[in-house]
Amino acid sequence: MFIGMISAFLGYVFADFSTIFHGDPSGLIPVCVMAVSALVMCFAGLMVKKFKWHWIGDYALPISLIAGMASAIPITAWLS
Amino acid sequence: MNDKNAYMESVYKYGRIWNLSVMVLLFLFPVSVWLIFDAAPDWHGLLLGLLATAPMYWAVAVVETFTYIPMLGAGGSYLSFVTGNISNLKLPVALNALEQAGVKVNSEEGEVVSTIAIAVSSIVTTVIIIIGVVLITPLTPVLNAPVLAPAFAQIIPALFGGLGVVFISKNWKIADSAHRADAGAVHLRAGHKRGHGGHHGAGGRGVHAGRVPVHVQKRPAGLREELK
Numbered sequence: 418m419f420i421g422m423i424s425a426f427l428g429y430v431f432a433d434f435s436t437i438f439h440g441d442p443s444g445l446i447p448v449c450v451m452a453v454s455a456l457v458m459c460f461a462g463l464m465v466k467k468f469k470w471h472w473i474g475d476y477a478l479p480i481s482l483i484a485g486m487a488s489a490i491p492i493t494a495w496l497s
Numbered sequence: 498m499n500d501k502n503a504y505m506e507s508v509y510k511y512g513r514i515w516n517l518s519v520m521v522l523l524f525l526f527p528v529s530v531w532l533i534f535d536a537a538p539d540w541h542g543l544l545l546g547l548l549a550t551a552p553m554y555w556a557v558a559v560v561e562t563f564t565y566i567p568m569l570g571a572g573g574s575y576l577s578f579v580t581g582n583i584s585n586l587k588l589p590v591a592l593n594a595l596e597q598a599g600v601k602v603n604s605e606e607g608e609v610v611s612t613i614a615i616a617v618s619s620i621v622t623t624v625i626i627i628i629g630v631v632l633i634t635p636l637t638p639v640l641n642a643p644v645l646a647p648a649f650a651q652i653i654p655a656l657f658g659g660l661g662v663v664f665i666s667k668n669w670k671i672a673d674s675a676h677r678a679d680a681g682a683v684h685l686r687a688g689h690k691r692g693h694g695g696h697h698g699a700g701g702r703g704v705h706a707g708r709v710p711v712h713v714q715k716r717p718a719g720l721r722e723e724l725k
Contacts, residue, residue, distance in 0.1 A: 424564070426584075426657040446647075447654035454658025462662070478593055478659050485655025486648040493647035 443497045450492060454485030501605055505571065508612075512575030519579045568592065570602050572612030580619040589656055590618040596663060 430451050436444035461477035464470050473480075531537055565583055566574045569591050577587040591602070594614030600606040629636065639645075 426653065426661070430654045430657060447651055450651040451654040451658040451661070454655045455662045456658075458659040458662040462666070475597075478589070478663075481659030481662075482652075482655050485658050486651060489647045489651035489655065490644065493651075 446493055446496050450485045450489045453488040454481045457481040457484040508572045515579055516575060568602060570608045570611040572608060573615040576615045576619060585652055585656065587615050587618060589660055590614050592660065
């Protein structure tokens with residue numbers, strides 16, 4: 418299931434990555450958005466571990482999703 | 498017949514009925530438009546258009562069937578293929594529910610949890626769509642705001658960032674071994690004539706990461722000779 422999930426999503430994220438070799442950094446936008454979302458999820462995991470705020474676990478995915486989408490606005494303005 | 502088999506039989510039975518019913522319903526819309534407005538399609542143009550586009554969707558359908566069903570379970574798959582939005586909604590919902598419940602999709606509990614999660618997601622989606630339809634006029638300027646367009650264009654990467662952390666942290670040994678095997682293969686393809694084939698992935702031995710054996714493709718005999 419893990420490999421299937423990775424295959425299903427990573428192709429979409431890295432599909433336009435090669436554009437950076439042609440001088441167009443817009444292919445990095447989904448990669449950066451994914452990184453921001455992953456960082457927020459890591460931060461939520463740290464909060465759960467460090468402060469025992471287990472309620473964050475229930476909301477970590479929507480929070481990281483919204484944070485990633487929000488970060489897409491400045492990242493797109495920067496890279497395109 | 499035990500309870501599990503009875504349940505699965507009912508899932509298959511009603512899943513087939515509902516999937517076929519929805520297929521008929523979907524076809525009813527263009528047929529209704531045709532009959533009500535007397536607007537028959539140009540059959541020659543329709544056939545040419547289908548020949549150009551339909552084969553692509555056949556391939557997608559086969560790939561999606563084999564990719565999604567092992568992750569969604571039987572009941573979840575029937576529901577997902579009726580309601581749509583699998584990769585961006587139903588799949589993350591099912592995976593997250595399985596994760597929260599601490600069960601695997603191929604277990605009895607996983608089958609039930611996945612089906613309930615996708616059913617609840619479908620109901621919530623339908624309710625939100627109804628609210629959206631009612632509020633479409635006041636919401637249109639907000640949703641079509643150019644400033645929000647990049648956010649809606651990046652839903653999948655934003656989703657995978659969060660989900661990826663959860664699943665990679667749970668399966669980091671598989672991820673690390675796959676990365677090493679891939680790096681070894683790249684190393685080998687790049688023409689490094691080292692006997693060990695780069696990293697330890699390409700030597701034909703199974704790389705055991707914890708309890709999960711990851712077997713890597715053996716080198717062909719011709720390639721072994723070339724490397725000597």
